[in-house]
Amino acid sequence: MSQITNRRAFLQVVGAVTLGGIAPAPLLAQQSKLRVGLMLPYTGTYAALGTAITNGFKLAVDERKGRLGGREIEYFTVDDESEPAKAPENTHRLVQRDKVDVLVGTVHSGVLLGMVKIARESGTLLICPNAGAGDATGPMCAPNIFRTSFSNWQTTYPLGKVLADRGLKTAVFITWNYAAGKEMLAGFQEGFAKAGGKLVKELLLPFPQVEFQPLLTEAASIKPAAVVAFFAGGGAAKFLTDYAAAGLKGKIPLFGSGFLTDGVLDAAGAAAQDVETTLHYGDGLSTPRNNAFRAAYRKSYKNLEPDVYAVQGYDAGLLLAAGMDAVKGDVSRKKELIAAMERARIDSPRGAWTLSKAHNPIQDFYLRKVVGKENRVMGVAHKALADPAIGCSMK
Amino acid sequence: MDYLIQILNGVQYGLLLFLLASGLTLIFGIMGVINLAHGSFYMVGAYLALWLTRLTGSLWLALPLGVLAAVALGALLEWALIRRLYARDHLYQVLLTFGLILVFEELRSLLFGNDVHGVPIPPALNFSIPLTETLSYPVYRLFISGVCLALAAAMYLVIRKTRLGMMVRAGNSNREMAQVLGVDIPLVFTFVFALGVALAAFAGMIAAPVSSVFPGMGNQILIICFVVVVIGGIGSITGAMVAALLIGIADTLGKVLLPQFSGMAVYLLMAVVLIWRPRGLFQAT
Incomplete structure (x- = not known):
């Protein structure tokens, strides 16, 4: 298991480096930066969660030399304050004013549903790195809406x-x-x-x-x-x-x-x-993949310990990378981009997962027990659990 | 038996509410200041308890130090800010005290971060009395109730029986006349505001071990405090006590008997009381 994971990680890095290296320079120069809108809570009770998600996402991008599908990234950041009433305005700002190619957010379920509504109207790609509202991958599911966390x-x-x-x-x-x-x-x-x-x-x-x-x-x-x-x-x-x-x-x-x-x-x-x-995660999960992730995170963020939120943000980066690689950074090929994301097998620190038809992770759920200051992983409570996605038309 | 325990829960919750709301009703009733930052002072108290307990190693040392700090904070705020708004419309007070909420939240975030913290219960009180086979009652909660009762009695005595209390009451019923008679009203008001802040902070300190200490904790209690003040009658300590107990019991029984509507029990009570007595149950102290 560890060898395969390591080899895959190694190949990914080598692949990324060589691809980046041999791509003709004019091609890269022509492509503008990929515009990523981070709409997350940076103040209030959920501030720490928003920061962890941002750190995780940027770590995934940095591990790819700052490029997804060959394009550099430009971040547009909005503090959603976990305030559902402000969700439409904040989302509009990113979609219309900043013209982002992809939206990443958020923590609070009420805010997420506001984002989903607008993403459905505008067709902007949306990746949710936390909020578990069932509706987002249920009655309100859509081809351009993805989740890398969980459903409640x-x-x-x-x-x-x-x-x-x-x-x-x-x-x-x-x-x-x-x-x-x-x-x-x-x-x-x-x-x-x-x-x-x-x-x-x-x-x-x-x-x-x-x-x-x-x-x-x-x-x-x-x-x-x-x-x-x-x-x-x-x-x-x-x-x-x-x-x-x-x-x-x-x-x-x-x-x-x-x-x-x-x-x-x-x-x-x-x-x-x-x-x-x-x-779907435990800090003490002792797999080579998770240990490598935790070490990289600590190194990038001054010994900060990653948590489940950081993992979900990191996986949002991995999922976007899978789509962007498939279309070589050309977001106008939206159908192919979405199809590649749907097919992706995300090599996550929590364990590998794939997406359901409703775009919610099919993933293992661990049984954890509090021992000292740690949520110790005792085993797998349910393998490859998929959300029933009741009311989703994409099933 | 179960219902008796639920009544005990209600009374215990009510007494803590009284401690929280008494400071608000004093400031509102006597000074006429709408203090939206009251919840922030509760939060300040909780974080003081956290910080001072870590520093001194004991909640018993943290409590008196924290009360002193809170009195100083209250006096300083009254002198520097609140004092300038007595003659103005309530809207200015609302704006100022709302601004204070933001300032305290930001300071809290800078100094203590956004994590949840716990304050240990003092070892001497960290045990529970078994009530039934499965349920025990934490002694620290009973201790909080005892302290609330003692403070209520002390406040009643100070306001009713002492010279200081007389000046406060005089300032409340007719500010100009009291001033003409030689009562130093600005000083009395500084005292009342500092007392109100100290009461809220003390409630935060004493509740910290059972409530835990977390961002936004002040905002949670602000609305229920105003409900207590409105039901009890603005400015009335007796009213605050009766209203707090009523709300404590109504809220507790509401949660058990009508779980789907538990959030409404308190507001139904308020509506009924205000239809019956639009100015609240009691007149100002």
């Missing part, structure tokens, strides 16, 4: 089988009452029912409230075999500590979608130990 449904569907395999047949699901929370709830419910389990109660609270005590009291009185949760960021850290403080930890095992334990392990400390989650 995907992150919890594999958990159902994990629980059932351990004989945990009843569960309550606790989350915020908003789109991502509900999509993850639906994913878990489906997977759990298929494996013979029963979701006995949905406990919801308004986004982004963090007063969990009443819900924990309710969960304790129901006494399910397991509790499953989705929260992220500050809410996740607080949920983990509250769960432990309410005495539930150790009595009812806690599971979740991976975001529950990503980026919060310092804050949650002992309360997060042993919590098990499913996600």
